Amino acid sequence: MTLLKKATLACAAAVFAAGTTIASAQNQPVKIGFPVFLSGPAVGAFGEPSKNAVNLIVRAMNNGELPAPYNQKGLGGFPIEPKIVDEAGNTATVVTEFKNLVQRDKVDIVVGYVSSAGCLAVAPVAEELEVLTIFYACGASRLFDERDYKYIFRVSSSQTSDAVATARYILSKFPDTTSYSGINQNYSWGQDNWRDFKLAMAALAPKVKMDKELMPKLFAGEFGAEISVLLASGSPIVHSSFFGGDLETFILQASARGLPQKSRLLLTVGEQILARQGKNVPDGTIIGGRGRHGMLASDNPINKWFLDAYVKEFNSVPNFPAYHMLSSMLGLKAAWEKAQAANGGKRPTTDDVIKAFTGLAFETASGPVKMALGKGHQGIEEVAVGTYRYNKATNQPELYDLVTYPAECVNPPANMTSEEWLKKGMPGAKC
Incomplete structure (x- = not known):
């Protein structure tokens, strides 16, 4: 084999390897951390229904089983990889576990938190670490009344x-x-x-x-x-x-x-x-x-799917914490796919998703949500x-x-x- 031919083959191999690396990076799963109560007095009413909802919703999203307009697989075709952790503990413990999700487990997004005290403690840390964080259940109005955030969103309305x-x-x-x-x-x-x-x-x-x-x-x-x-x-x-x-x-x-x-x-x-x-x-x-x-x-196709699927899998009806998890994930999916479409179908950056999420209006099992408060980061319904x-x-x-x-x-x-x-x-x- 001539030196020129060897060089040509080596160059082609390098190009193929680079192309494979880029493709696999584009197809990496979206890692999402889900802090919910897995222990303590809030497990029965909040933790168990929320954990059930995460498992059901993530699997259904990855399989493309949700009703339209949410029937595309994963987030714009990117599979979701969930990491469920316990929210229980004092605010110092909650903040430490949030940092572990981001720095140790390398999650891309966090969706979670029931406790208002936990949300208020986590929010400034999420801003510091620049991690898109969606509070799914906590209801403290002070969250957005007292400060503006870039990386924090809450789909559910306040108390x-x-x-x-x-x-x-x-x-x-x-x-x-x-x-x-x-x-x-x-x-x-x-x-x-x-x-x-x-x-x-x-x-x-x-x-x-x-x-x-x-x-x-x-x-x-x-x-x-x-x-x-x-x-x-x-x-x-x-x-x-x-x-x-x-x-x-x-x-x-x-x-x-x-x-x-x-x-x-x-x-x-x-x-x-x-x-x-x-x-x-x-x-x-x-x-x-x-x-x-x-x-x-509400009586709508999304609610019918969620209610039927939840009862079939868990032999119980979903309560409002489970619905809050669904609404939060639908908001994330709507924002991600809007950002991805604007990005020519390529995987959006965190800033792309934030831009799409801000001021977004979308449908849920509980009716329409408008991200109307908190400069477009707080939902009303x-x-x-x-x-x-x-x-x-x-x-x-x-x-x-x-x-x-x-x-x-x-x-x-x-x-x-x-x-x-x-x-x-x-x-x-x-x-």
């Missing part, structure tokens, strides 16, 4: 929409309400929920009196003293944003003491436990579900509220007297913080 929707519901269904009390967890989620509900009630019905406000510590597990105070108060409405184990325990202890016979319970995120604790939730309880999810969800009863004939939980509030009715405009909007009497609300 402000829950507070406004439930206040409107109470006052429309029970216009003779004279007072209300509240029992909420003593940390950011409970404090912010109670603040927003009080402000919404003051704006809508200034003559209705706020009576008792109780703030037990997070995951206290024992509410005997607080229930005694509520029984003595006789408030016709008792508001609570409890979640996870605290919510389940409070329902059992309050029912045993007869509180639901004296006061109507208003559970702003109560939908999460209906499938697990339906027989124990008192009839007549007012139920919210962080939007229009679970038993409050419809919120549904209903009244609960357990159907003994069918042995199934039911919601009736459902009312759906438009997104623009229960969220502030883009130029105001939630607290400012509520204190001004919710100007511009479109109900």
Whole structure:
């Protein structure tokens, strides 16, 4: 073989090798970290449904099994490689595990977090590490009220929409309400929920009196003293944003003491436990579900697919945390594929996806989502509220007297913080 021929063959081999490397880089999976509760008091209501949703949604996306317009495989043809980790622990632990996902496990994107305290701690770290992070469940309005972010998105609406929707519901269904009390967890989620509900009630019905406000510590597990105070108060409405184990325990202890016979319970995120604790939730309880999810969800092809697929695989119905995971993944998929189309079909960069995600509008199993707040990083959506009863004939939980509030009715405009909007009497609300 001549020297020239050997050189030509070597050059061709090098070109082929380079082409293979580029092709395989383009076809590498998208690594996504999913921090959800795998231990602790929030496992039953949040962790297990969220983990189930991740496994179902990722497999269905990779196989191209979702309804249109989400039926392209993976993210624009790139397969998703999930990494599910435990969210449990204090904020220092949560931040450490986030860094491990990014620096050790080399994930491209993070989708997760239930705890508002966890989200508020992780957000500045995600900005520092420049990692696209989608908070799927935490509801703290302070996340975008207090700071702008480049790498942080949240598809689900904040706790402000829950507070406004439930206040409107109470006052429309029970216009003779004279007072209300509240029992909420003593940390950011409970404090912010109670603040927003009080402000919404003051704006809508200034003559209705706020009576008792109780703030037990997070995951206290024992509410005997607080229930005694509520029984003595006789408030016709008792508001609570409890979640996870605290919510389940409070329902059992309050029912045993007869509180639901004296006061109507208003559970702003109560939908999460209906499938697990339906027989124990008192009839007549007012139920919210962080939007229009679970038993409050829309009737559309995406919801039909999700509900049928989830029940078939897990023999249980998905609750609102599972729906939040679905909405977040659909938002990511819509943004990724929009960015990829604009990039000539090539794998988009993080900045490409951020640009496409900002201000995006897309459809979910729970209806339309608009990334309208937080300079296009915070979603708004419809919120549904209903009244609960357990159907003994069918042995199934039911919601009736459902009312759906438009997104623009229960969220502030883009130029105001939630607290400012509520204190001004919710100007511009479109109900």
